[in-house]
Amino acid sequence: MSESIQGRVLRVIATKQRLPIESVRPESTFEELEIDSLDRLNILFDLEGEFEIEIDDEEAKKVTNLREMIAGIEHLVNAKAQSSPTD
Amino acid sequence: MRRVAITGMGVISASGRNQGEFWRTLSTGISAIDVISSLDVSQMRFKNAAEVRGYDPESEFSPKDLALLDRFAQFALTSANEAVSQAGVEWSDDLRERSAIVTGSCLGGRGSEEAGYWELFHHNRTRVHPLTIPLSMSNAGASHISMRYGIQGPVYTVSTACSSSAHAIGQAFWMVRSGMAPMAIAGGSEAPIFIGGLKAWEAMRVISKDTCRPFSADRSGLVLGEGGAMLVLEPLEVALARGVQPLAEIVGFGMSSDASHITQPSPEGAARAMRNAIADSGMAAEQFGYINAHGTGTQANDRTEIAGIRAAFGAHAGHMAISSTKSMHGHALGAAGALEAVASILSLRHGILPPTANYTAPDPECDLDVIPNEARKVEVEACLSNSFAFGGLNAVLAFKAYR
Numbered sequence: 001m002s003e004s005i006q007g008r009v010l011r012v013i014a015t016k017q018r019l020p021i022e023s024v025r026p027e028s029t030f031e032e033l034e035i036d037s038l039d040r041l042n043i044l045f046d047l048e049g050e051f052e053i054e055i056d057d058e059e060a061k062k063v064t065n066l067r068e069m070i071a072g073i074e075h076l077v078n079a080k081a082q083s084s085p086t087d
Numbered sequence: 088m089r090r091v092a093i094t095g096m097g098v099i100s101a102s103g104r105n106q107g108e109f110w111r112t113l114s115t116g117i118s119a120i121d122v123i124s125s126l127d128v129s130q131m132r133f134k135n136a137a138e139v140r141g142y143d144p145e146s147e148f149s150p151k152d153l154a155l156l157d158r159f160a161q162f163a164l165t166s167a168n169e170a171v172s173q174a175g176v177e178w179s180d181d182l183r184e185r186s187a188i189v190t191g192s193c194l195g196g197r198g199s200e201e202a203g204y205w206e207l208f209h210h211n212r213t214r215v216h217p218l219t220i221p222l223s224m225s226n227a228g229a230s231h232i233s234m235r236y237g238i239q240g241p242v243y244t245v246s247t248a249c250s251s252s253a254h255a256i257g258q259a260f261w262m263v264r265s266g267m268a269p270m271a272i273a274g275g276s277e278a279p280i281f282i283g284g285l286k287a288w289e290a291m292r293v294i295s296k297d298t299c300r301p302f303s304a305d306r307s308g309l310v311l312g313e314g315g316a317m318l319v320l321e322p323l324e325v326a327l328a329r330g331v332q333p334l335a336e337i338v339g340f341g342m343s344s345d346a347s348h349i350t351q352p353s354p355e356g357a358a359r360a361m362r363n364a365i366a367d368s369g370m371a372a373e374q375f376g377y378i379n380a381h382g383t384g385t386q387a388n389d390r391t392e393i394a395g396i397r398a399a400f401g402a403h404a405g406h407m408a409i410s411s412t413k414s415m416h417g418h419a420l421g422a423a424g425a426l427e428a429v430a431s432i433l434s435l436r437h438g439i440l441p442p443t444a445n446y447t448a449p450d451p452e453c454d455l456d457v458i459p460n461e462a463r464k465v466e467v468e469a470c471l472s473n474s475f476a477f478g479g480l481n482a483v484l485a486f487k488a489y490r
Contacts, residue, residue, distance in 0.1 A: 036348070036351070037350065037351055037387075038348075038349065038350055038351075041290070041291065041292060044292070045290065054132075057132070057292045057294075057296070057307075057308070058307065060292065061386075
């Protein structure tokens with residue numbers, strides 16, 4: 001089975017923050033993972049690359065924890081799947 | 088220690104291509120922010136900037152000179168020409184030999200650099216243009232002013248991101264005050280509107296897709312601007328002796344470093360720079376009636392700056408007027424401090440405080456008098472001009488009306 005969206009988001013964050021993957025959980029807060037504003041920029045950049053999506057600045061500002069980040073990415077990935085032609 | 092007068096100023100910006108135009112638009116609260124016209128922004132997530140419009144380099148410079156001038160250096164030179172002309176500088180061999188030029192620029196001629204690299208990376212060229220280095224070096228503006236007027240004293244460039252030209256003016260002020268230089272031309276210029284630069288700012292996620300609304304609850308980021316501004320600084324007694332009307336006095340300069348975070352500002356660092364500028368001026372905090380704020384329109388800057396103003400001025404903060412003219416001329420990065428120094432001096436001179444344009448709703452975290460949308464007729468004795476840079480480097484200038 002291919003990696004879930006949640007799994008991929010957590011992996012991107014763990015890689016960027018140089019953290020063991022098991023320490024990055026959906027219930028983790030940015031504070032626990034010591035993710036500051038600049039780290040968030042880096043993570044958004046890597047998530048855009050990982051999923052080939054575009055994350056809006058204003059939407060990104062509303063995200064306060066990992067659960068919201070995962071939900072936001074799932075929403076964007078699903079929206080992209082629905083808008084692209086099937087082949 | 089000498090008292091130091093400003094006797095000449097030059098400006099080129101989205102809000103006007105000379106001092107008169109600049110003041111007319113700022114004092115009427117008109118924002119120059121508009122859709123970028125100089126390049127294709129279809130692949131950009133933001134579309135707006137404050138561009139210099141109606142500027143024709145060919146009418147300002149000969150083709151031979153133009154080949155050596157990146158847009159940022161053109162802005163440095165045109166604004167210096169206006170400033171020197173207004174000051175009516177009486178050149179002598181001694182004045183030329185000892186006068187100073189200090190310019191500020193964040194990016195220098197990186198637009199020309201990009202054009203050179205574009206050929207290399209996209210068109211598989213194996214060479215870049217031979218003038219790429221002299222066009223793109225950040226001191227090109229200072230060097231061209233030096234060559235134009237034969238100024239041979241201390242000439243250099245400061246690059247401290249968005250504080251660059253405030254640091255430059257402050258250092259020139261101290262050189263003239265101490266007697267080290269008999270006259271100085273100081274300011275800054277910036278030409279940040281090129282694809283790579285815009286993309287780098289886009290990735291920072293601090294650019295508004297709408298417009299610049301400093302201190303407004305619904306502010307959504309900064310808007311880039313371009314331009315240049317230069318001041319002529321000389322001892323007050325020299326200016327008076329040669330019958331020149333000082334535009335204002337520059338009385339204080341304060342610097343500090345946050346020493347905390349590469350992009351997040353600190354209220355304490357901002358407050359220390361303001362306190363240092365006030366102390367350097369020898370004036371009481373209560374004598375200051377206006378602050379031309381750094382006021383970028385980002386969530387972080389504006390609330391931090393207001394907290395810093397409260398920390399520096401205490402109860403007097405509530406009796407001051409504060410505005411951000413970036414709402415009109417955009418954030419011209421390394422030129423911002425110089426453009427805002429000119430705005431500050433003209434405010435003192437005309438007894439009119441320019442507004443914070445595009446203001447829509449009060450923010451409880453920015454609860455000082457920010458002169459929303461309409462200029463105000465008030466004669467203040469002295470003002471500060473704040474500049475705070477990425478990297479936590481702060482520079483604050485203090486000006487006093489000359490009446």
